[in-house]
Amino acid sequence: MAKASIPIPVFTEAESFTKSKFRDFYIASYQDAPDAGLRRVAPHRHTYYEIIWITEGSGLHTIDFQPYEFKGPCLFLLQPSHIHQIRKDGPTKGFVLKFNESVFAVEAGAENLLLKYGIFDNINVQPVLHLDATAVALLDDLMQKMLQEYKQPTDLSEVIIASYLKIFLLQVYKLKDVHTQTITQPVPEPRYLTYRTFKQLLEECYQRQHAVQDYADALSLTPRTLNEITHKYAGKNVSQLIKERLMLEAKRLLHHGQLSVKEIAAQLGFEDAAYFTRFFTKNSGASPLAFRSKELEPVS
Helix, strand or coil: CCCCCCCCCEECHHHHCCCCCCCCEEEEEEECCCCHHHCCCCCEEECCEEEEEEEECEEEEEECCEEEEEECCEEEEECCCCCEEEEECCCCEEEEEEECHHHHHHCCCCCHHHHHHCCCCCCCCCCEEECCHHHHHHHHHHHHHHHHHHHCCCCCHHHHHHHHHHHHHHHHHHHHHHHHCCCCCCCCCHHHHHHHHHHHHHHHHCCCCCCHHHHHHHCCCCHHHHHHHHHHHHCCCHHHHHHHHHHHHHHHHHHHCCCCHHHHHHHCCCCCHHHHHHHHHHHHCCCHHHHHHHHHCCCC
16 A cells, blocks of 8 residues: 655745744844754745855755755755755754745835746756855845844834845846856746746736636636646645735735725725725735734834
């Protein structure tokens, strides 16, 4: 009798951001204890993006069943679809940064850089970057600034962190662009290209198309096939991705506080403002007005 496979654990924001002062962002510096090399973390995945910056130490990081030897300083870029496991030769030191796209709700258009530049994609480049002294100094400065803002928040901290994170990711993109010139670039999988096309289509149409069938028809796929593709590359189904994009824009519009709830509902393609309110409340835990009120309160 075949042995039943063990499900891969999936860590969510609710589990991983529990001590965070921000809903969509977490950052910490760390230094392993002397016996850290004896501990092993089981393979797992996340529902959010994660950056692991190892400044000191070495080991083996397995990402989607592909082993990558590492020695600090180096940077790992993990997207929600990645299954990964780190085995350390001994104590390591560095930073861990976690976020989802909603962290950019306070900075209009910034989330597009993840799609436009494919910063977390490992199709054209390995998901690990080994850094020289110049890159270390540049990224360390940005990481320290985000950490300081995170530890001592003010009413402007969310905007400042989103801005620093955007700059950090674009600097990483520049480093990846240089790195691609030194390795052989594999041909992207056809299904991955379909996923990227879907994400671009979602960005163009989310305000007027909320149904999975609409996107499946546009791509000449069945909803089941499209769900299989998005689950493979994002760890989420199509409905979840549509919902998250709508919630991101709703939070952004509420944060900036210029439109009424009824106007926001109409802009996002909801014919009934009451239905939009129920949709937002169910997915955020607060009504649109309560969310707006909380966003406008100064952070103590």
